[in-house]
Amino acid sequence: MKRFTxxxxxxxxxxxxxxxxxxxxxxIKKYGVLPYNGMARILxxxxxxxxxDSVYFKNGVGIYQQDKYNGEIGWLYITDVDRxxxxxxxxxxxxxxxxxxxxSLIFVTGTPxxxxxxxxxxxxxxxxxxxxxxxxxxxxxxxxGENEKADKIQxxxxxASKIWWDRQTxxxxxxxxMAGLNYVNKLMSRFxxxxxxxxxxNYKSFADRNAYRSxxxxxxxxxxxxxxxxPPAFTLASDKGGMISLTDIKKKLTIxxxxxxxxxxxxxxxxxxxxxxxRWKDKGLEIVSxxxxxxxxxxxWLDAIQEDKLTWLQAWxxxxxxxxxxxxxxxxxxxxVDEAGKIVAKDLRGAELNKFVETYLSK
Amino acid sequence: MKKIIGLLLFLFLLHSGMHAQSPVNWSFSxxxxxxxxxxxxxxxxVDEDWHLYSQTSPSGGALPTSFTxxxxxxxxxxxxxxxxGKLISKYEKVFGMELKYFEGGVTFVQTVKLxxxxxxxxxxxxxxxxxxxxxxxxxxxxxxxxxxx
Numbered sequence: 292m293k294r295f296t297x298x299x300x301x302x303x304x305x306x307x308x309x310x311x312x313x314x315x316x317x318x319i320k321k322y323g324v325l326p327y328n329g330m331a332r333i334l335x336x337x338x339x340x341x342x343x344d345s346v347y348f349k350n351g352v353g354i355y356q357q358d359k360y361n362g363e364i365g366w367l368y369i370t371d372v373d374r375x376x377x378x379x380x381x382x383x384x385x386x387x388x389x390x391x392x393x394x395s396l397i398f399v400t401g402t403p404x405x406x407x408x409x410x411x412x413x414x415x416x417x418x419x420x421x422x423x424x425x426x427x428x429x430x431x432x433x434x435x436g437e438n439e440k441a442d443k444i445q446x447x448x449x450x451a452s453k454i455w456w457d458r459q460t461x462x463x464x465x466x467x468x469m470a471g472l473n474y475v476n477k478l479m480s481r482f483x484x485x486x487x488x489x490x491x492x493n494y495k496s497f498a499d500r501n502a503y504r505s506x507x508x509x510x511x512x513x514x515x516x517x518x519x520x521x522p523p524a525f526t527l528a529s530d531k532g533g534m535i536s537l538t539d540i541k542k543k544l545t546i547x548x549x550x551x552x553x554x555x556x557x558x559x560x561x562x563x564x565x566x567x568x569x570r571w572k573d574k575g576l577e578i579v580s581x582x583x584x585x586x587x588x589x590x591x592w593l594d595a596i597q598e599d600k601l602t603w604l605q606a607w608x609x610x611x612x613x614x615x616x617x618x619x620x621x622x623x624x625x626x627x628v629d630e631a632g633k634i635v636a637k638d639l640r641g642a643e644l645n646k647f648v649e650t651y652l653s654k
Numbered sequence: 655m656k657k658i659i660g661l662l663l664f665l666f667l668l669h670s671g672m673h674a675q676s677p678v679n680w681s682f683s684x685x686x687x688x689x690x691x692x693x694x695x696x697x698x699x700v701d702e703d704w705h706l707y708s709q710t711s712p713s714g715g716a717l718p719t720s721f722t723x724x725x726x727x728x729x730x731x732x733x734x735x736x737x738x739g740k741l742i743s744k745y746e747k748v749f750g751m752e753l754k755y756f757e758g759g760v761t762f763v764q765t766v767k768l769x770x771x772x773x774x775x776x777x778x779x780x781x782x783x784x785x786x787x788x789x790x791x792x793x794x795x796x797x798x799x800x801x802x803x
Contacts, residue, residue, distance in 0.1 A: 334679050334699065341681060366679070368699050368759065374739050375758030377699060419702070433745060452787070477701070480789060553716050553783070554790040558748040583792060591714075614792075621789040 314400040314409065315352065315388045322392035324351035331369040331389070333380060335360070337501055346389060353389040357382050362404070362469045362500050364476070367397060381405050381469045394420060407470035411462050418455045422448050456481075467493050472502045479506065480621055483638070484513045512618035521632050522547070523616035527581065527606035530596055535579060535606045538632060543575025544651055546644075547626040549608075549619050551583045552595035557623040561599040563641055567648060568603055574652050578603035583614050583622065627651075677701035677791070678784055682800045684776070687765075691732075692802050694776055696721070696762040704784045705755040708741055709762075715749035716785060717793045721762065723778040729802070732765040768802060775801045 318324075327348050333355070335342040346353040346367070360382035369376040369391060378397035380387065381404035388401040396416050399405040425448045432441035460481060463474035472494050475482070482490065487510040497503045516522050526536040537547070548564070550557035568578055580601065584592040586609050596605050608614055617626070625644065627636040639647050679699045684692050698719075700706050711718040721735050739760030745752045766776060776799075783793040 341679060343681075366699065366701070370697070370699070370759055370761070373758070374756070374760060377702060377758050430744065551790070551792070553793075555716065555746055555748050555753075555785055556788050556790060585793075621791050623789065 314406065315390055318390045318392065318398045318400070319351075322394060322396060322398075325372065325391040325393050325395065327351050327369065327372055327391050329369075329371050331367055331371075334366040334368070335382065336364040336366065348389075348391065351391045353391075355380075355387040355389060357387055357402075358384050360384075362497065362502075364469075364473050364502050367399070369397070379408060379473055381408065381473065383469065396420065404469040407466060407468055408473070411458065411470070411474075415455055415458055418451050418458075422451050422455070425451070464490065464493075469497065469500070469502070472497055472500070472506070475506055476502050479509055480638075484510065484517045487513060516617055516626055516634060516637060518634050518636065520634055522626055522628060522634050523613065525581070525606070525608070525613045525616070527608055527613065530593060530605040530607065535604050537579070537628070540577050540579065540604075540628075541630060542577035543630050544571075544635070544648065545577040545579060545628045546648075547628060548578060548580045549583060549614070549617065549622050549624045550580055551622060552588060552591040553584070554622050558595065558599060560623060560640055561601060563645070565600065565602070567645055571648055571652055572603075576648060576652060579606055580604070581606045581608050581613055583608050583611065583619070585609070677704040677786075678706060678782070680780075680796060680798075682798050684800050684802045686803075690768045690771075692766050692768065694764045694766060694800055694802075696735075696764070696780065696798070696800075697759065698756075698762075698782070699759040700757060700784065702758070703786045705742075705757060705786065706760060706782060706784050708737060708754040708756065708760075709735060710737075711754040712749075712751045715746060715751055715753050716755075716790070717781065717783045718754075719762070719780065719782040721764070721778060721780050723764070723776060726774060726776065728769050728772055728774045729776060730767040730769060732767055734764075736763045737761075738763060766802070771803075773801070773803050775799045 328350065329348055330345050331348060331353060333344045333346060335344060346355040361384060363382045365380035365382045367378050367380045367389060372391065373395040376391065376395050376397055378399060380399055381402070383402050383404050385402035387399060387405055390398045392398065398409060398412055400409050425444050429441045429444050429448070432444065459474050460478055463471050463478055465471070475490055487506060491506060491510055494503055524537050526534050529535045564578060568576060580603065582592045582605070584607070592607060623640070625637060625639055626634055627639065627647070629635045635651070636647055677700060681697050683695045685695065687693050698706055707716050707718045709718050709720060723731060737760055739756040741754055742757060743752050743754050768774070779795055779797045781793055781795045784791050
C-alpha cells in the first residue's frame with residue numbers, strides 16, 4: 292500500500308476542511324444564520340450516568356473538536372435560544388461544525404456521518420418546520436370554529452408526515468453508517484423482527500457501538516414474540532370480574548392489543564377495532580385488549596372501556612407481568628395469534644390490520 | 655459469583671439498551687438567586703416529535719408531570735413548581751379534552767429558601783410520561799438529589 296506523503300495528507304485535510312467550510316457557508320446562505328453567542332450542551336448517549344460536553348457558539352456557529360468518541364450518538368441542545376433546538380450529533384473524530392439558523396434549525400457538518408445526516412436534514416428539516424407551522428394554523432382554525440378548513444390542513448400535515456417518516460426509515464435501512472444507525476434507533480418500533488435481523492447484519496461492523504447494542508437488545512426481546520412462536524401465556528383479571536386466559540381462547544384469529552387509558556394513539560385505534568370486530572367476530576375473530584393501567588388507575592381503565600364502547604375481551608395487567616413477558620416498552624402493540632396459539636403477525640394497525648384480518652379470515 | 659456477574663452484566667446491558675432509546679433526558683441544578691434563595695432547575699430535554707406533559711394537563715388524559723419533594727428541615731419550598739418552556743395546548747378528540755404539553759424541552763423551577771447556612775440537598779422524585787403521534791412510553795418515576803450551595 293502506498294504511503295501518503297505528509298504533503299498529500301495536508302492537502303487532503305485542507306480539501307476536507309474547505310469542503311466542510313463550504314457546506315457551512317451553504318447553510319448560512321440558504322437559511323440565514325441565527326447570530327447566537329453562547330453555550331450549547333451535548334448529551335452523549337452512552338450507558339451510565341448522563342455524560343455531557345459543551346460547545347461555544349460565535350455568531351451562530353459552533354466548532355466542536357471531537358476526538359474522544361469513535362461513533363457514538365449525541366444530542367445537541369441550545370436551550371438558551373429555543374427549547375425546540377435539539378439535534379442529533381454523531382460523535383466521530385474530527386472537526387464538527389454546527390450552525391444555528393434563523394428559523395431555529397440546527398445543521399451539523401464537517402465529518403462523514405454528520406455530513407450524511409446533513410443530506411437527510413436538508414430534506415426533512417423543512418418538512419418538520421412545515422408540519423409545526425401548519426399545526427399552529429390548525430389550532431387557530433379550530434379555536435375559531437373553522438373545522439372544515441382545519442381538517443384540510445390536517446390532511447396536508449398527514450401527507451407531509453408520511454414523507455417525513457418514510458425518508459427517515461429509508462435512510463435508516465439503506466445508509467450503512469453511524470448516521471443511519473442513529474435513525475434505526477430513533478425508529479426502532481417501526482421495524483419488524485425480520486427487519487431488525489437485516490439491520491443487525493448490515494451494521495455489524497458497528498457491533499461495539501452503543502447504538503448497535505440497543506438494536507441487538509431490541510431484536511433479542513422481539514424474538515420472544517416472533518412470528519411462529521407461541522407467545523407468553525397470561526391469566527388476567529377481566530373487567531367483568533373473573534379471569535381471562537389466552538390459552539382458553541380458541542378462535543381462528545385473536546388480536547392481543549396492549550393499551551392503557553392514558554395512551555392517545557391506543558385509544559385512537561379503538562374505532563377501527565370496533566368496526567373490525569363487528570365485521571369479523573362471527574367469522575372467527577377475537578380481540579383481547581390488555582391494559583397496562585396501574586392499580587391506582589383501575590377506574591380510569593374501566594371508564595375508558597365504557598367511553599370507547601369496547602365490546603370484546605378486556606384484560607387488566609395490573610401487576611405488569613404480561614408487559615414484561617411480551618417485552619413491551621411502548622404502546623400500542625398488537626400480537627395476532629392463530630388457533631394453534633402461535634403468532635402470525637404483530638404490530639399491525641389501521642388499514643394494514645384490516646387487510647390482514649380480511650385475508651386471513653377469508654381463506 | 656459467576657451468577658452475580660452474569661446478572662450484573664445483564665442488568666448493565668439492559669440499562670444500556672434502554673438508555674440509548676429513551677427520548678427524554680433529565681438534568682438537575684441549583685442556582686443562587688438571592689440571600690438564602692435558590693432556584694432548583696429540573697430540565698427535561700425531549701427528542702423531536704415526542705411530547706412531555708405539563709403539570710397543568712388535565713388528569714383524564716395523558717399523565718401530567720408531577721413532583722414530590724422530601725421534607726428537609728433546612729429548606730422551605732416557596733410557591734409551586736413553575737414551568738419554563740413553550741406550552742402547547744391541543745384538543746384531543748380521543749380524550750375529549752385539551753392536553754397541555756411541551757416539545758423539545760422544558761425547565762421546571764422550584765424556588766427554595768435555605769433556613770440556615772449549611773450544605774444540603776433537595777431530594778424527591780418526579781413522574782412523567784411521553785407520547786408521540788404513534789406511541790406512548792409508560793409513566794416513569796425518577797428520583798433526584800440536588801445539592802444546594
